[in-house]
Amino acid sequence: MVRLLAVISLLMLLAGCGGGESSAAPAPSGIGIGGRVTFDRVPVVAGEGLAYDETTPQPARGVTVELVQGTTVLASTTTDAAGNYAFGNVAMNTDVALRVRAEMLRVGTPSWDFKVVDNVNNEALYTLAGAVFNTGTSDVTRNLHAESGWTGAAYTAPRSAAPFAILDVAYDAVQLILTAASDTAFPALEFHWSTANVPVAGPGAGEIGSTRFRPSVGILLVGAADQDTDEYDRHVIAHELGHYLEHSFSRSDSIAGPHALSHQLDMRVAFGEAWGSAFAAMALGDSIYVDTHSAGQALAFSFDLEQTPNRNNPNPGWFSEESLQSLLFDLYDNGRDVPPGTFVVDDLELGFAPLWEAFVGELRTTHALTSVFPFVHALKSAHPAEAPLIDSLTTSQRIAAVTDEYGTGQNNFGNPAGRTPEEVFLDFNTVYDTLTVGATLENVCSLDDYNTIPPFGGENKLASRRFVRFTVANPGVHTITARARAPINAAADPDLVLHFGAEKIASEGESACSVSTPESCVETFSPTLEAGDYVLEVYEWTNTNPIDDPVYPPIGRTCFDVTVTRP
Amino acid sequence: MTKRTSRSLLVAALLACPLLASAAPRLEERDAVRAAVPFELRAKPTGPIAIDYRLAGLAGEPAVGVPQTLHVRARVAPDARDVRIEVDASVPAAVLVAPPTLEASDAGTYRWTITVVPLAADAGYLHVIVSAHVDGVAQADAVTVSLRSAAAPAAAPRGPDAGEENLIALPVRESP
Secondary structure: OHHHHHHHHHHHHHHOOOOOOOOOOOOOOEEEEEEEEEEEEOOEEOOOEEOHHHOEEEEOOOOEEEEEEOOEEEEEEEOOOOOEEEEEEEEOOOEEEEEEEOEEEEOOOOEEEEEEEEOOOOOEEEEEEOOOEEOOOOOEEOEEEEOOOEOOOOEOOOOOOHHHHHHHHHHHHHHHHHHHOOOOEOOOEEEEEOOOOEOOEOOOOOEEOOOEEEOOOEEEEOEEOOOEEOOOOHHHHHHHHHHHHHHHHOOOOOOOOOOEOOOOEOHHHHHHHHHHHHHHHHHHOOOEEEEEEOHHHOEEEEEEOOOOOOOOOOOOOOOOHHHHHHHHHHHHOOOOEOOOOOOEOOOOOOOHHHHHHHHHOHHHHOOOOOOHHHHHHHHHHHOHHHHHHHHHHHHHOOOOOOOOOOOOOOOOOOOOOOOOHHHHHHHOOOOEEEOOOOOEEEEEEEOOOOOOOOOOOOOOEOOOEEEEEEEEOOOEEOEEEEEEOOOOOOOOOEEEEEEEOOEEEEEOOOOOOOOOOHHHOEEEEOOEEOOEEEEEEEEEHHHHOOOOOOOOOOOOOEEEEEEEEOO | OOHHHOHHHHHHHHHHOHHHHOOOOOHHHHOOOOOOOOOOOOOOOEOOOEEEEEEEEOOOOOOOOOOEEEEEEEEOOOOOEEEEEEEEEOOHHHEEEOOOEEEEEEOOEEEEEEEEEEOOOEEEEEEEEEEEEEOOEEEEEEEEEEEEOOOOOOOOOOOOOOOOOOEEEEEOEEEO
């Protein structure tokens, strides 16, 4: 800081040395004000929660600092990577104050605009408000530090550090992306954080349900002390940033819903969630994801994206969030994972740029659904020399070598419950079925075999929704129909969602049929289609309900004949 | 989301799909069309322990003096050890909480019931924690249950600060 102020003084001195009329240098017209902005970072510890005793000051990087006089902003600048700021040529003997905005703003190329606002206070922007001081006649150093508000046993003081802890994660995320795309223009993003934000979904102020990303809103973050706070849960924040990146630069066809590490998920959900956690690990340089909560923020759950000997993924595969997050991180880093009974040779270290290129490239433009397949296919296409190592990593997660964006040739269809794998395999043995326009594809079966583990089970489990690909050669009106086949367990209600790249339309009418009239269990619609490759999502609606749905529980295996015709 | 709650999403679906919207389904089906809307309910990851709950009471929602039964279910790894449940009320004076009763545990799925009696319209929140050791690491997950009845007033947002921009002034420690 001393050096910084010396430079400011020297520059001001030099600026006054151009005349030469007098041997005496003119008095400087202003003084310099500089310093450093820091905040308390409370570290997370797996199994222990927030470690307040290990709180350290961290630089507030890339945030806006204003020099204000009353309500007038006299000057504005941005902190550097060490949290330093400086104002030059400030009027002497003037009452001013410093204000630090919870904002990372950069115009030009690259550009970004991240803010932290209070969603229960009219979206007001958080700021650190310095005291009024007189500039005097010489350079001034003023350091500003935002404290956590934790005073030993509770938050008894304002939690000034929180907005800056949140922005700090965004800073790291931006830095990682700039290594791959230095001219990135990040769409504006607001973090909505409040100490009133509780993990309850309801109409009350702050009842946000959960930390999550919503495209039309931004990232909502819980902040309720002794229940769930996320401002120091850096992986949680970065995970949601991963979803923001999907929305802003790539594409996600994810249908969301509840998900956990061991679940066998709809592949779109599995990949999207894996991307979030893997991106967090990459951006933060830490493979251990920790989410703290409860009284004193003293509890947590955690998982390691690197596989370890004491963690056995019960359901590895292309439908497993846990498999895919490890795969993505292994593609990025270099290390040898040691899952139980095996040894994953991870000699591949692609770094972030190839992953980003696949993310913003084929994953965004594919006419398949977003999943691990277009992502890995893009990587292998762009880096053919690395294909054997990529195949080795996918194989270690029980994902057969990826040959195309549709997952052709996969041979792992998970661990069904209720029926034997052999029985289920008769119904479910491809990622996509293929249909020819004008022909009938028989026995497209919506299943509930991966949907039977309470308390979850729901709309996003593996094989509830089945995928059929077809190609339209002759544009025009097409009629798409799914008709149930006997036997059915109850009145079926087929539904359809048609995908054309990122575009989609759903036809989800209510069917009127019975067990004795399965042919009346039908869904049909007639869209006008341009030439190209389509994916039709076919499912029995009840199979997307939770297992304990009191009104419409899943009816289980329900098969359909699917046709696409051009009249 | 059920079909009964999905119709309002029709507009979003059609706006998102101008190409396909020109060929919308038959009129009689139009009301039932909805989008497969991504992201809207995207929640943060769930750890090795996952909980859900259902609150059942005579009135269907928390009411002062009316016992409510909270059904809590947790799914943990089958080899998890020391599975425990704890309950914290955000406003202890506003609710009576009976100790949790384990109803069943089977193949890693645990079910408890907890009887609560709100003593005020705004009984705050009940925080339910399930913890265990999984793969040698202490793990915990929690859910927060609202005990606020419909009569409880929602917190009113504060008005904007003085000045042109709506700012919150947090204290900061300054040092030379």
